[in-house]
Structures are given as C-alpha cells and as structure tokens.
Amino acid sequence: MPDPFYQLQWQLLDHALTKHHQTELWICQLHCAVPRIAGNKWLKLKYHIQQIQQHNKTGILSFGGAFSNHLLALAAAGQHFGFATLGVVRSHAPDPANPTLRQCQELGMQLHFVSPALYKTKTEAMMLDQLQQQYPEYLLVPEGGTSAAAVKGVAELPLAVTPAGKADLLCCASASGGTIAGLITGNVDTAVLGISVVKDASLPQKIMALLPATTDQSLWQLQPERTSRPYGKFDAATLQTCLELSLQHIYTEPVYTGKAIHTLLQMLENGELAAHRRIAFFHTGGLQGLAGLKYRSLINDEHYRQLTGTSTTIHL
C-alpha cells in the first residue's frame, strides 16, 4: 500500500560524465508531509513511532551530534504526531545559537548534553540501562535511528523502480548503516552500493548484523568517500559538485548526499562502475545541516543560498 505521508521525486542527472559513460544516474528524493522528516528520516522513524504504543511508552529518546539530522527529524515527528522526544547530544555544553538544536528545542525536544567521552559509551548496556531507568517512559532508539525497525521502513522504498525502468545499481550515503541495510533487504536481486561518509572500520559488520541471514552478500558493497576529510568535513571539489547539482534543482549538502554523489561521479570517471547502466541514488535529505555549516563558517552565505535554492545569483 502506498505510504500517504511521502512522495518520491525522480530526476535524471544531466552530467558530462554520465553521458560519456552511457550511464543514467537517477536521483530519488523523498518529500515528506512534514519537510523536516524528508529523505531517509521518515522511513527510519515510522516503525519506531508505532513501537511507542506497542511498548506503552510516551516518547522516544535518541542520540546524535550537535548538528544531527536525525535528532531534528525526531523532534519534528514528535511535534507532528504528539509524542515526547529527548535527545542525548554529544556536546559539552548547550549552545543557544546552534541552529539545529535551537529548532529541536522549539519543536519540544528535551536535550541532555553528555561529554564526547561519555557519549562513546552510548551503545554500552550499562549506559542504556541507566538511561532507561532514568527515563522509563521513553523508547530508546539508537544513534541515526538505525535498528531493525529502521531497516524494515527503508526496505519499503521502491528505489529500484525508476521512471525509465528497473535500476541495476542502488546507491546511498552510509553512516550508521540502517539505510543501506534497508535497501539491501528490500531489493534482494539488485546490487547496492553504499558510500561511507564516516571513518568507521566496523561499519560493514554493523550492516551485516542488520541483514537477514539469507542475504546474498555478493550483491552489496561499501566504498569509502574519496576525499580524505573526516566525517562532517569536505573539500572544495565536493562543494563544487553540490553547487553544480543545485543548477539542476538537485539540492544537496556536502557531508552526506553531496559527498556520496561526488564519489559516485569519481568512480564513474575511473571506470569503476562500468557494468552499471542505470543507477538509482537515494537522496537521504539532511539539508537542514547546511544552516549548521553556515553557522560554523564552513560555507558562506552565497553557498548557503545556492545550495538551498534561495539564491538569485549563481556563482560557481
């Protein structure tokens, strides 16, 4: 049954590299009735929201960094559906000017700040037990919203069905692994490529742990993004790709989606995707992060306007 809460928008990328390599690169955007839950966020949250009732809870507690797309989406979902939200934030102290956390609070999310060292223990049973005791009325959802419930939601996305026919490669940016695990689970006969935007050597194992035992492991792979920047940072070429995409009204940020598309184009250029003719790329959202990049002066005002489609002048 179609999900009335979202709509898919498909765009075929017009790019010299895709033309040269006779490859179609389809970008699939998921627009949500509540815009802050766009991209992969709604798919990862929907079954968690169902679980609140099943587990007799009144809200969701989850984890994220100070500019977390996931926490903001959760806060927006809480406000829309009427459940409480609590964000455990990796940050020493509250910063009232942080645009992501300010919006989280405006949407009613309660914030709990923990030091980066303590945050590292977020998946350890002791920390989780402690939090569950402290907040018994909340359902605990892991960082990035990644869990079996998230995989189930993402698996419902009909990403292989492009307007031109069936894709032979599905692609997305990967961080906590829930999105790619959902794409693999929902598309058992299609190859899936995740572009890892984090430096996490354990990511393949984390993804494997989310997959059904019957999964054909040869059909999916993870590739590192090709700049040597740490998570959250990016190079001028990645930003340039994002600016070029915006000219086709494909709005991206350079930390997840823009970085992944940039890597995909590099792989195409290097002949690493020669066998694939029709690629479907899942645009996982995250545009709210652009405000945080501007706030930290990682992009300037004009970049921000162009990347969000609010510019009247175009600079490349």
Ligand SMILES: Cc1ncc(COP(=O)(O)O)c(C=O)c1O
């Ligand atoms: C915009 C965006 N794209 C991609 C991802 C990566 O998804 P996942 O954590 O499920 O691998 C995230 C993180 O959740 C994200 O916020």
